[in-house]
Amino acid sequence: MVTGLEILLLALVLAAIVGASRVIQAVRPFIVNAIVGLVVLFLAQAVFDISVAITPIALLIVAIGGLPGSILVILLSILEIAFV
Template identity: 75%
Template sequence: MTGLEILLLILVLVVVLGASTIIQTVRPFIVNAAVGLLVLFLAQAIFGLQVAVTPIALAIVAIGGVPGSLLVILLSLFGVAFVP
């Protein structure tokens, strides 16, 4: 192996480890967002609640999970925010 091949192998290893770290960091937010959006969808489908899904609402749901989605639903019910 030449020096260039070894350097490229090290570079690929660093990129793969960096990508793995980023994915492990972001995974809880993705799961929280999916579960929170499921709660919002069920609230709209079962109870007929109207909640505007905005980027701010998604951020609250992604960070807060189910409690965040309940907060968004309550704010929408009381007409404070996220009203369509």
């Protein structure tokens, strides 16, 4: 026999799974942007020998801005305004 507690636990687990999937769907673009931006920063350091400090603020700019954000961080580093 299925009890009320088992049904409640099943409903809670399903709600947690749906909530987790929505969080992952919301965060996925930021993760992709961060990975692309970090690859661009790595290539800038490896190919052009540009030193860019990877700080939490730089990661935030790259995660939100993607490729344009990483170019902004590189330019700010080249001009020695930030991320030196």
